[in-house]
Amino acid sequence: MIIIFAVFLLTLLVITAIAIVRAENLFVAVMLMAIFSLLMAANFFILDAADVALTEAAIGAGVTTVIFLGALSLTAENEKKVELSRGVAMSIVTATTLLLIYATFEKPKLGDPEAPVHQHVAPWYLSETPKLIDIPNVVTAVLGSFRAYDTLGEVFVVFTACIGVLFLLSAKNPADKQSRRTPPESIGLRHHLIPKVVGRLLFPFIVLFGLYVQFHGEYGPGGGFQAGAIIATGIILFALLEGEKTALAAVPHSVMMAMVAGGALLYTMVGVVTMFMGGNFLDYSVLSSNPVFGQQMGIILIEAGVGITVCGALLAIFHAFAARENY
Amino acid sequence: MSMYVIVSIAILVTMTLALARALKGPSVYDRVLAVNMFGTKTVLLLAVVAFFYGRPDFLDLALAYALINFVGILAVLEFFQSQRNDDEEQAKEQEE
Amino acid sequence: MLEQVLYVLSWIMLTVGGFFVLVGGIGALRLPNFYTRMHAASVTDTIATFLVLGGLLLQAGLTIATVKLIAILVFLLLTGPTASYALANAALLSGVKSNATFRKVNGKGSKSGAGQETSVNQETDASQETSASQENNEEQSK
Amino acid sequence: MELLGYYNYWVFAIVLMVGFYAVIVRNNLIKKLLGLAIFQSAVFLMYITMDKVEGATAPIIQEGVTDQIYSNPLPQVLILTAIVVGVSTTALGLAMVVRIKEAYGSIEEDDIIAKDRKS
Numbered sequence: 303m304i305i306i307f308a309v310f311l312l313t314l315l316v317i318t319a320i321a322i323v324r325a326e327n328l329f330v331a332v333m334l335m336a337i338f339s340l341l342m343a344a345n346f347f348i349l350d351a352a353d354v355a356l357t358e359a360a361i362g363a364g365v366t367t368v369i370f371l372g373a374l375s376l377t378a379e380n381e382k383k384v385e386l387s388r389g390v391a392m393s394i395v396t397a398t399t400l401l402l403i404y405a406t407f408e409k410p411k412l413g414d415p416e417a418p419v420h421q422h423v424a425p426w427y428l429s430e431t432p433k434l435i436d437i438p439n440v441v442t443a444v445l446g447s448f449r450a451y452d453t454l455g456e457v458f459v460v461f462t463a464c465i466g467v468l469f470l471l472s473a474k475n476p477a478d479k480q481s482r483r484t485p486p487e488s489i490g491l492r493h494h495l496i497p498k499v500v501g502r503l504l505f506p507f508i509v510l511f512g513l514y515v516q517f518h519g520e521y522g523p524g525g526g527f528q529a530g531a532i533i534a535t536g537i538i539l540f541a542l543l544e545g546e547k548t549a550l551a552a553v554p555h556s557v558m559m560a561m562v563a564g565g566a567l568l569y570t571m572v573g574v575v576t577m578f579m580g581g582n583f584l585d586y587s588v589l590s591s592n593p594v595f596g597q598q599m600g601i602i603l604i605e606a607g608v609g610i611t612v613c614g615a616l617l618a619i620f621h622a623f624a625a626r627e628n629y
Numbered sequence: 630m631s632m633y634v635i636v637s638i639a640i641l642v643t644m645t646l647a648l649a650r651a652l653k654g655p656s657v658y659d660r661v662l663a664v665n666m667f668g669t670k671t672v673l674l675l676a677v678v679a680f681f682y683g684r685p686d687f688l689d690l691a692l693a694y695a696l697i698n699f700v701g702i703l704a705v706l707e708f709f710q711s712q713r714n715d716d717e718e719q720a721k722e723q724e725e
Numbered sequence: 726m727l728e729q730v731l732y733v734l735s736w737i738m739l740t741v742g743g744f745f746v747l748v749g750g751i752g753a754l755r756l757p758n759f760y761t762r763m764h765a766a767s768v769t770d771t772i773a774t775f776l777v778l779g780g781l782l783l784q785a786g787l788t789i790a791t792v793k794l795i796a797i798l799v800f801l802l803l804t805g806p807t808a809s810y811a812l813a814n815a816a817l818l819s820g821v822k823s824n825a826t827f828r829k830v831n832g833k834g835s836k837s838g839a840g841q842e843t844s845v846n847q848e849t850d851a852s853q854e855t856s857a858s859q860e861n862n863e864e865q866s867k
Numbered sequence: 868m869e870l871l872g873y874y875n876y877w878v879f880a881i882v883l884m885v886g887f888y889a890v891i892v893r894n895n896l897i898k899k900l901l902g903l904a905i906f907q908s909a910v911f912l913m914y915i916t917m918d919k920v921e922g923a924t925a926p927i928i929q930e931g932v933t934d935q936i937y938s939n940p941l942p943q944v945l946i947l948t949a950i951v952v953g954v955s956t957t958a959l960g961l962a963m964v965v966r967i968k969e970a971y972g973s974i975e976e977d978d979i980i981a982k983d984r985k986s
Contacts (some may be wrong), residue, residue, distance in 0.1 A: 303634060303873055306680070310641050312878040314648055315912075319882045319905050321652050323889040328897050329657065329709075333664050335901060336701055337651060340671045342908055343690070347675055347877030348939040349875075351915045352687050352925040355675075355948040357950045357976040359690055364697040364704075366904075366954055373706040373897065373961035375967040379712065381895040382975045391892045395884045402880035413921035415936075418679050419921060432928060440926040441714065441947065449944060456948040464954035470962040494814060497703060500807040504800070508696050515689065521929060522686050528950045532693060539700045612951055620959045626965065632739045637778060639743030643750030643769065650754050650762070658759055658816040665808050666766045669801060670746065673777050676797060680781055684821060684924060687812035688797065695797050699804035706815050 305412075308348050315341045326381050332370045336363055352523040353441045356515070360531035365616050368538055372623030384465035435597045437520040445525065446601035450584040453604070454569055457611050461566045471622040501543040508536030516609050520598070526605040530612025537613075538620055546624055553617065561614025569607035572600055633681040640655055640674045668698035735783035742776030749773060759816055765810060770805030774798065875916040883909035894976040896964045900957060907953050911946045918942040 318338045325331040338361025346355035410417035431443045445453050516529030541549035573584040581588035586600025644667055651663035675691040745768055752765025778798045785791045886909060889902025918939040926940040964974055971979045 304678075304681075304959070307637065307641065309871060309874050310645075312874060314645060316878055316881050316885075317652075319885045321897075322901055323885055323893070324904065327657075328895070330654075330660055331898065331901055333660050333705065334651060335904065336664050337648060337667050338693075338905070338908070340667060340698075341680065341887050342912065343694075344671055344674060344678075345912065346915050347678060347687070349814065349915050349919045350923060350925045350942045351918060351946070352690065352927065352941050354911075354915060354947050354950070356693055357947050359693045360697060361950055361954050363694065365702045366957070367701045368704045369954070369958050369961060370897075370901075371704055373965055375708055375712060376965045377897065378972045379895070381898060382978075387961065388892060391888060394891075395888045398878050398887075399884040402883070403877050406873050406876035406880065409876060412870070412875050412916060413919045413923075415920050417917070419917050419942070420939050424707050428926065428937055432917055438928045438930070440928065440937065444940050444944045452944075452969075453948060456952050459952045460955045462951075463959045466959045467955075467962040470959075470966050482983050489684070494811065497807055497811050500803055501703070504696065504699065507800070508700075511692060514692070518689075523689055523925070525947075527947060528693075531951065535697050539703065542700070542703055579680060596717060597704050615955060619955070622962070623958075623965075632736050636739045636743040636746075636780075639747045644747045646750035646754040646764075656759060656816075657800075658812060658819075659762065661812055662759070662763055662766055663753070665812070666749075666769060669770055669774065669805060670750075672797065672801060673746070676778065676781055676794070680784060682924065684929075685785055685788070686927075687925070688790055688793040692793055692797050692800070695800040696805065697851075699800075699808060702808045703811060706811050710815055710818070713832075721769065 304348055308345065311341055311348065312346050315345065319488030326383065327372075327379065328374055328381060329379050332367060332374060335370065336367050338430070339363055339366065344603045353439070353525065353528075355529070356523045356528045360515075360528045360535065364535035364538065365620070368620060371624060373616075373618065375617055376623070376626055423573050434594065435601070436594050437598060437601070439520055439522065439524075441523075442519050442525050442601065442605070445585060446586075446604055447597055450600075450604060451571075453608065454573070454584070457566050457569055457608055460612060460615050461562055464562055464618050467619050467622050472628050499571070500545050501539055505536055508539065509533055514535060516605065517602075519605055520601065526610075527612055528609030529607040530614075531616060532617035533609075537617055541620070541624070546621070551619065555618075555621070558614045558618045561610050562618060565607040565609070565614065567607075568610065570602050572603050572607070576600070633677055635672060637677050638680065639679065640670050644674070646672050654672045657709065661702065661709075664705070665698070668694065668701070709711070731783050735780040738776045738783065742773050742780060745769065745773035745776060760813070763813060763816075767809050768805070770809065771802065774801045775804065784797035876913065879909050879916065884911065893963070896967065896974045896976065900960045900964065904953070904957055905958070907949070909927040910950065914942040914946050 309545055312504055315338065317340060322331050322334045322338060325334060339358060343355045343358040343362060346358055382502050410419075420569045427444050427448060431437070431440045433464035435443045435447055437443055512533035515524035515532055516526060519525035519529070537549060537553060540552070572586070576585050576588055577583055579588040584604075586594060586601070587593035587595045633680065647663045647666045647670065651660050651667065654660055672691045672694045675694065676688060679687040680687055749765050751771030751829075752768065753762050756762045756765055775798065778794055778801070782791060782794050782798075785794060877966070883906055886904070886906030889905065890899050893902065895898055910956045918941070920936060920938050923938045926937040926943070929935060947966045967979065968974050971982050973979060973982075
């Protein structure tokens with residue numbers, strides 16, 4: 303039964319992808335991108351990847367759309383119509399698609415338990431996690447402990463991307479002195495009572511839910527990446543409803559920067575501390591006299607670091623795009 | 630079991646119809662409406678599928694969607710209104 | 726006994742909920758103009774959500790899942806109408822400006838043919854407008 | 868029914884190439900970035916497809932259930948982080964597009980090339 307759902311959703315996914323590429327209005331394309339992301343998340347969920355689906359849910363519908371819209375408001379909304387020579391590209395793309403499809407017949411079928419990917423380290427992760435770390439969510443265990451080095455790298459990629467965005471967008475535009483007016487305060491959702499009241503009502507719940515996802519990540523789907531994105535989305539909602547300035551007063555730039563750097567630093571420091579205590583880098587067993595408890599403590603600490611960095615980075619990126627408009 | 634299947638098929642069909650509306654347009658607001666509808670239907674689908682799988686603790690996902698989809702829609706509307714306003718002001722400036 | 730009653734009740738709620746979801750979906754696709762389509766979509770946001778999640782609620786019994794389902798229900802019932810309000814408001818504001826949707830609906834009633842025509846008109850208006858504004862942008866940047 | 872087992876991979880191939888098409892054919896830079904986002908989503912889809920095991924459930928160990936098998940956690944870990952990294956790199960790309968727009972007054976590739984040739 304589930305496979306029929308999956309086929310259905312995947313077909314919709316293909317249709318949406320083609321529509322995104324064909325849409326000439328970029329605004330429409332961005333909105334279709336939101337649908338695309340929703341479909342991706344539903345697919346991930348059906349394919350048993352609850353954590354990934356939660357990440358896609360937290361990021362795809364909220365943050366991605368907001369960042370794309372921020373960029374669109376600074377550039378053009380419509381694509382220029384040009385006569386393109388599509389023939390060559392089309393034939394290359396079709397040929398490659400057919401080749402890829404031909405290649406898939408060599409692959410193991412969906413759900414085949416004998417597939418090579420299930421023979422390597424995965425059974426070890428599944429059987430050893432209850433003994434070595436004793437938390438139910440194996441994904442969090444692998445992310446936070448077995449492959450912590452990898453995750454550290456990803457956190458630094460987020461950190462670097464945030465710094466890059468800030469470098470690119472904080473410089474003043476030389477050509478553009480006075481042409482952009484400050485946006486009048488009389489527009490937007492700020493002056494609609496109902497969204498404002500409901501938004502104020504929802505904001506604490508979004509942040510609370512983010513914290514739940516952060517600290518429940520060992521027991522259910524969740525973790526630092528998802529929690530950071532959800533809390534950032536909550537603060538973006540606050541910024542949409544109360545205005546940029548209020549949001550920046552609540553979470554100023556210095557705090558955001560401290561979050562971005564501090565989270566990454568916390569992560570690294572956990573690794574350094576374990577080295578000082580006689581273990582390997584990011585080997586949390588030495589943090590406590592009981593190695594299992596040490597592992598759990600280490601995972602909670604680094605997940606906190608991940609959450610803080612992701613939240614700060616996404617917020618800083620959002621504000622960088624939003625502040626650019628006001629020049 | 631079978632009732633979950635019935636509901637999920639109904640939701641899937643509605644998702645398809647919403648997608649058709651999003652592709653057809655014609656105005657931007659129709660598309661926003663379709664995206665919003667698609668989002669709420671995904672929430673329902675995830676909730677139903679969580680029960681179908683027999684793991685209701687995965688309702689976290691549906692909860693996340695219910696909260697975040699709203700932010701997305703508000704952001705779209707905010708963007709669109711300010712864009713409209715810009716257009717209007719530019720038109721005024723041109724008249725002057 | 727009670728369990729069976731609850732089971733049958735949840736069955737009925739889920740099925741009726743599925744029916745309303747379908748009705749709303751068909752309405753959102755088939756109805757002639759934006760405001761009527763929004764009306765249809767709102768059906769799926771309120772009564773259908775209530776019925777489907779209520780049916781699941783009866784299935785769940787008293788667990789942590791119940792709390793989450795109630796939370797989802799409350800959030801959807803709060804956000805759905807709010808999003809509809811904001812959307813209708815935005816559409817109304819811009820509709821007044823482009824003078825398309827409202828005028829025709831008041832004038833001709835809601836014959837489907839007329840409605841379709843209106844929306845097409847509106848779109849062409851909007852696209853002309855945006856292309857004009859784009860030219861403005863380019864001029865300004867020069 | 869036999870062939871449905873490959874459907875996910877076919878969708879992966881098609882979506883991947885749709886994204887690639889947007890990157891190579893469209894002139895608009897934001898459209899190119901959307902194409903890249905689609906491209907990377909296709910890769911995510913392929914990885915997640917590989918984690919599925921028939922009759923298994925998500926790799927969150929249920930207490931008191933002994934004979935349950937679980938899906939492969941490893942691809943999920945890789946993709947989970949990749950999604951967050953993907954959005955930050957997309958933001959970096961968009962920041963570059965915004966700067967290009969300010970410097971050249973356009974986000975169409977042929978306009979930018981024409982302006983570069985002129986100067």
